[in-house]
Amino acid sequence: MTMATDSSTPNSDFQFPPLYNFPPFFTLQPVLATRKSQLQSWSSLIQSYCRHHRLWTLTLVDALETPLFNNTKLSRRLSLRDARAIIDWMTTPEGDSRAEWIPTTGKKPSRSDEYSEAGKCWIYWKRPEEWASALEEWVDRTGQKGTVLTLYEITEGDATRREEFWGMDSTLLAKSLAVCVKRGKAQVFGAEGSEGVKFF
Amino acid sequence: MFLNPLDLTTALRPSLLPDETLLFVQDAVGLYEGKLKIPKYQNGQAYLTSHRVCYVDQTEPRSCSVAINLKEVERPEFYAGFLKSSPKITLYPKASKQLSIATNPSPTAQGTLASATDGHVAPATISPVNATWVCPICSFSNPVPSNFDPTAANARTPLPPCLACGIKPPLAHVIKAAIAAIRQAQSSDGTPQYTAGAPASSTPGTVPCPRCTFQNHPSLSACEICGAPLPAAADKRLEAAKAITRAESPGPFSQTSPLGHEITESIKLSFRCGGEKIFYERLKNALVQRKWLLQSAPPIPKPLPASDHVNMSAGLSAATIQASGASGLSKAIGIAGLERRHLEQTKNNEAVIGTAFSDLEALMTSAKEVIALAEQFANQANIGNNGNHNREAANAASALSLITTKDMLGTGSGASDLYISELSRNLAEYLTDDTRGILRNEGGIMTLVDLWAVFNRARGGVELVSPSDFEKAARRWDELRLPVRLRRFRSGLLVVQGRDRTDEKTVASVLAWLRELHSENQGQGQDREVSWDQRTWGRGVTVQEVAERFGWSVGVAQEELEMCEEKGAVCREVGLQGLRWWENWIVKDPVVHSG
Missing domain, CATH: 1.10.10.570 ("Winged helix" DNA-binding domain. Chain C. Domain 1)
Known part of the structure; x- marks a missing residue:
């Protein structure tokens, strides 16, 4: 935070x-x-x-x-x-x-x-819905559909260092992913603290 | 001319002549000329003054207002009204000179008839006189009554019986005879020389009878043979009248402008909302008092002889009397002269006051002088005290002539309403009066409460206006289209200002000033560092600065600034240095680049 x-x-x-x-x-x-x-x-x-x-x-x-x-x-x-x-x-x-x-x-x-x-x-200089779209766009752009990503990977990983959502607050990330799930574009699984997400 | 044009004040009331006083006002009055309504003069206010009766139209006050001088009024007549017909007061003009005598004789019937002819008044005037009807029973030639009008006659028109046999003729018979006579008169009118030329062409000095053609002596009024009335006698007078009247009034009822033509009959005021009784009472009084005579009359005995008299009775030395008797301005030189004049003046005043208060009658006649004296004393007292601070109070006497009191107005249903509207006009006049300059002194704007105080003071302590009436009157300025307006600030403060001073103008002037500050000398505020770019933003101003700049009171300035803020022209800044007002850049430049 x-x-x-x-x-x-x-x-x-x-x-x-x-x-x-x-x-x-x-x-x-x-x-x-x-x-x-x-x-x-x-x-x-x-x-x-x-x-x-x-x-x-x-x-x-x-x-x-x-x-x-x-x-x-x-x-x-x-x-x-x-x-x-x-x-x-x-x-x-x-x-x-x-x-x-x-x-x-x-x-x-x-x-x-x-x-x-x-x-x-x-x-919210970007609202959760907007973040959701940004994440989807990034996944789409980098061809990671179907792969499982950890939340840490998204916010702190080297691959996303240039993205706007790098360093994002985990709660906000969870909120944004929830929007993706609602849209049917992703699925979140795993236990508390070590969740993963899969976009499709 | 009976109806005169009327000058109006800024508040659309009649402007009064010197010495003229307002006696009564009534609204919803219409004007009639004779029996006919005058178009456009049907709803207005009637003002009765000591000199005139004025009519000011409600909708077109500038173009449709007239005055009747009371000195030209022969007599008023009162008609109480009946069922749907409103009460009326008829004013008969004085028969002035030969002109009105000539046109007066039979006022009723000719109007309608004459309008049918080619503009000649005379033939129509004589024709009914000439007409005869032949009795169907005894065949006697009876004259048609002079007031008989074939167009207006009906079954109830009284007809005189035959002079010979005493039997009443049938109506149709008489009408036929009258119309035939008119036609005859018109055709004879086609040969214009008929009447005028006949004496010249035939035996000079004789008049041919229109019926039997007998040459009668010119001094006869009826034919020697058949008894028919001769036209000549009446004609001669009419001829003279025609020559005058035709020049200025081609048609007797050309109803274009009542000011333009001679009023031959009477003017009626129709009172549609009551008030007629008081109006009539006061009108009669005014006609009896004849105040207009005072204007031209020599002034009431001047104090000079009186002062001599007083001097004598006071037992002063003969030398003083001689001096004052022979006193010319040339003699009064130096301080001694001034002192002597002052002394005389004092004596005069004593005499005036002494005689004025000896009895009520005298007081009334010398009222004018006493008022002048009182005013003078008041002025002197003021000079001694506080200069022109009490100027409004000193103007009491002149304000008195303006005032509308409840007493002047009727007791009808609309009376209180009329009182308010008159008061409203009165106030507007008071405010816009240039000699007083009430509004100007206050920077063009003043609170209603202040105005109320000043106004009541100017009324000199009589007929004070109650605050509620005052407010109501002020609220009617808009409705009456007067040149001042009442404004309510957001805080509820009521102020009075000229109609030309709109919010937009105020905003513009404030903004213009704020813009000036952009280029204001930067070094001006050495005491405080200007941390922003003054070239761009200007400077914040305090309420005090604004009040000082525009000559407003601080309260008014505050309200005006809030009004500007309301309009989005300025914005406020609350800081350590108190409340400051800035030009509103927040709205004008709302786009902050993102990123």
């Missing part, structure tokens, strides 16, 4: 969008039309930032200190409340379901739980 605080691989500097340098961008606008536009801008900023840094999840409290939400040059930062509102919006269908709160405990979280707990969320 890659923590948001890691931001360990600054292979090249992330190019922030122009709006990132606009001070009011860090205040959530109350007027509906403006707010919607602002949320969209934030959403795409977060997605591209996470894609750049290969982040699969964000922990809000920690992420607030990262350049994503904290523009040190302007000395403007997004407040925790506003950041939550943005992620909330990203989880809705209107926000294209680009995020999902991760429940801390096994039970279904109520809304208040989400706020009180760690506030950790998936950032």
